[in-house]
Amino acid sequence: MISINSVKQFYNGATQLHFNDWLVNSGEHWLMLGGSGTGKTTLLHIISGLLKPTEGNVNIEGTDLYSLKGADLDHFRGRNIGVIFQQPHLIKNLNVLNNVIAAQYFAGLKEDKKRALEVLESLGLSSKTKSLPAELSQGQMQRVAIARAVVNHPKIVIADEPTSSLDDENTDSVLKLLEEQAERNKATLVIATHDERVKKRLTRQYML
Amino acid sequence: MNLLKLSWYNLKANILSTLLNVLLLSFGIGIIALLMLASDQIGKKLESNAKGVDAVVGAKGSPLQLILSSIYQIDNPTGNIKQSEAQMIMRNQAVKLAVPLGLGDSYEQFRIVGTNAKYAELYELTLAEGKPFDTLFEVNIGATVAKVKHLKIGDSFHGSHGLVEGGEEHHEHNYKVVGIFKESGSIADNLVLTSMPSIWAMHTESTAHEAPHKHQQGEVETMGPDAGFEESKLVHDQFHGEAPLEETTTPVPAPIENQNEPEITSILIKYRSPVSVVTFPRFVNTQTNMQAASPAQESARLFSLIGVGVKAMQWFAGLIIIISIFSVFISLYNSLKERKYDLAIIRTMGAPRSKVFLLIITEGLLLAIIATFIGLLWSHGALEFIGHNQDTEQTKLTGLTFLKDEWKLIFGGLVIGLIASVIPAIQAYKVDISRTLANS
Numbered sequence: 259m260i261s262i263n264s265v266k267q268f269y270n271g272a273t274q275l276h277f278n279d280w281l282v283n284s285g286e287h288w289l290m291l292g293g294s295g296t297g298k299t300t301l302l303h304i305i306s307g308l309l310k311p312t313e314g315n316v317n318i319e320g321t322d323l324y325s326l327k328g329a330d331l332d333h334f335r336g337r338n339i340g341v342i343f344q345q346p347h348l349i350k351n352l353n354v355l356n357n358v359i360a361a362q363y364f365a366g367l368k369e370d371k372k373r374a375l376e377v378l379e380s381l382g383l384s385s386k387t388k389s390l391p392a393e394l395s396q397g398q399m400q401r402v403a404i405a406r407a408v409v410n411h412p413k414i415v416i417a418d419e420p421t422s423s424l425d426d427e428n429t430d431s432v433l434k435l436l437e438e439q440a441e442r443n444k445a446t447l448v449i450a451t452h453d454e455r456v457k458k459r460l461t462r463q464y465m466l
Numbered sequence: 467m468n469l470l471k472l473s474w475y476n477l478k479a480n481i482l483s484t485l486l487n488v489l490l491l492s493f494g495i496g497i498i499a500l501l502m503l504a505s506d507q508i509g510k511k512l513e514s515n516a517k518g519v520d521a522v523v524g525a526k527g528s529p530l531q532l533i534l535s536s537i538y539q540i541d542n543p544t545g546n547i548k549q550s551e552a553q554m555i556m557r558n559q560a561v562k563l564a565v566p567l568g569l570g571d572s573y574e575q576f577r578i579v580g581t582n583a584k585y586a587e588l589y590e591l592t593l594a595e596g597k598p599f600d601t602l603f604e605v606n607i608g609a610t611v612a613k614v615k616h617l618k619i620g621d622s623f624h625g626s627h628g629l630v631e632g633g634e635e636h637h638e639h640n641y642k643v644v645g646i647f648k649e650s651g652s653i654a655d656n657l658v659l660t661s662m663p664s665i666w667a668m669h670t671e672s673t674a675h676e677a678p679h680k681h682q683q684g685e686v687e688t689m690g691p692d693a694g695f696e697e698s699k700l701v702h703d704q705f706h707g708e709a710p711l712e713e714t715t716t717p718v719p720a721p722i723e724n725q726n727e728p729e730i731t732s733i734l735i736k737y738r739s740p741v742s743v744v745t746f747p748r749f750v751n752t753q754t755n756m757q758a759a760s761p762a763q764e765s766a767r768l769f770s771l772i773g774v775g776v777k778a779m780q781w782f783a784g785l786i787i788i789i790s791i792f793s794v795f796i797s798l799y800n801s802l803k804e805r806k807y808d809l810a811i812i813r814t815m816g817a818p819r820s821k822v823f824l825l826i827i828t829e830g831l832l833l834a835i836i837a838t839f840i841g842l843l844w845s846h847g848a849l850e851f852i853g854h855n856q857d858t859e860q861t862k863l864t865g866l867t868f869l870k871d872e873w874k875l876i877f878g879g880l881v882i883g884l885i886a887s888v889i890p891a892i893q894a895y896k897v898d899i900s901r902t903l904a905n906s
Contacts, residue, residue, distance in 0.1 A: 303903070309900035329820065332813065332819075336817070349811075351475045360472070360812075360815070361815045
């Protein structure tokens with residue numbers, strides 16, 4: 259469950275972003291829609307626990323997110339929230355498997371190679387586990403990023419423009435995989451996008 | 467997955483700058499280690515060779531030269547002293563132990579030293595096999611001599627004239643090995659010891675049968691062929707430390723009158739009491755035409771001369787280390803710019819600030835420790851190589867011994883890694899995740 263209440267963000271005291279209250283129930287799949295400059299990334303960072311809003315509060319699965327401080331917030335994020343970015347941004351000197359295992363390590367969880375391989379397999383990457391990111395296609399890299407986001411069984415998966423750099427075919431398969439993975443891991447899914455190709459797929463939409 | 471592994475992957479990914487940093491730092495650390503090892507080994511050698519010797523009495527000249535020739539067996543002797551004068555010194559109240567030395571011959575690269583049984587006593591030498599030298603032309607050899615020349619008990623060889631290889635050989639007599647010393651770590655390992663009379667006799671024969679050859683400075687002069695048997699027997703016994711010196715009945719002839727009186731090179735002296743440190747050298751230097759030199763003073767002087775060079779090298783090494791600190795710092799700092807986004811992702815995945823801080827520190831430390839070990843490795847290798855190619859057996863260096871202080875270098879290496887990585891690590895600590903991700 260995600261709920262945001264009277265969240266406001268000020269930039270340098272001037273620009274004000276005011277976000278409508280929003281309630282996402284567990285397991286639901288949502289789209290967050292808005293053109294550039296509407297604060298899409300800002301809100302995404304706020305609900306991912308990366309940016310403390312100037313005002314208002316964010317509740318994730320019963321936890322007041324910003325009552326947590328420092329390392330506690332980091333740990334909470336690592337265990338409960340999986341984030342996928344516009345660019346996959348894999349660690350370039352680690353191979354695919356180690357990129358996924360690194361997500362377990364940085365979340366402070368026990369290394370579970372079996373789980374990492376299982377996730378990679380479900381994303382069709384079994385043959386690429388030893389490859390370095392540079393050897394993968396854009397679509398494959400984005401799939402590794404998805405694997406990294408879901409490997410720790412997060413309660414919430416958040417994707418920021420996951421399809422903007424992909425062609426139609428890859429867009430389709432990445433979206434399908436995102437929904438499938440969210441389903442499989444019983445995670446709530448929020449996709450921020452302005453991509454017309456995505457809008458058709460999900461009915462629950464939050465407009466900025 | 468752990469910080470060490472992640473750091474290692476990072477270093478590997480930037481292999482060229484890693485190589486440059488390792489090269490620089492290992493060079494700096496290596497030079498310091500090399501200096502430490504070499505000066506420790508030379509210092510120990512100097513110390514162990516001068517052990518127990520309070521003074522050396524010999525012909526006037528450079529006191530440093532006298533010490534170098536008589537104790538360290540490196541330089542040429544300062545000249546000869548008459549046996550009668552030597553006896554006068556040996557009988558002095560201040561002297562507890564006096565060991566005569568006769569230099570001037572060698573067996574290939576090893577020096578032949580005429581002396582008596584007290585030399586072995588002074589240097590605490592024990593025979594590994596065989597017996598002490600006694601009759602003419604019997605020798606005891608040091609462990610290194612035996613090893614290098616493959617000499618066994620009963621083997622014999624020709625000595626040659628002069629202190630360097632290639633001198634005129636003494637063909638008339640063979641030296642015969644009757645004893646081999648255990649390895650002592652001192653200069654004695656590289657010496658051939660024989661009795662004074664053997665040295666004299668070796669030269670007596672040559673002068674008696676051949677045209678008199680030119681003598682090098684410091685070479686032992688021959689004993690006249692007309693020397694009476696009784697006298698030579700007594701001298702023999704005295705120089706073997708068997709007959710008490712006081713019992714010499716023969717009146718000591720004035721040196722100028724007796725041209726054929728045997729000569730020796732120098733005397734190693736141990737005092738009866740520490741008081742003599744001041745009085746004895748003053749007596750010798752003013753009352754006789756010989757000089758007394760103190761090994762402690764002269765090696766301190768020698769060390770202070772070498773010390774200037776060592777200091778310069780240390781500064782040089784220090785400079786290289788400072789450059790390497792900057793180099794490691796700059797590489798980490800530059801790579802941080804590229805990796806800022808990676809670090810933000812790592813933070814997003816749940817890593818707290820402290821973890822990314824430690825990640826950068828670990829990288830600096832890992833690099834420094836690799837460089838330190840490589841530095842130590844090459845310093846030992848280089849020293850072993852130098853030792854292997856050294857001509858002078860006396861101060862042979864080895865890279866196979868380790869010093870306790872090398873731990874300090876390893877510790878120092880870690881500190882260097884820490885200094886170089888702390889600022890980049892603080893930068894990594896401060897990375898604002900949201901802003902970094904938004905600006906990509």
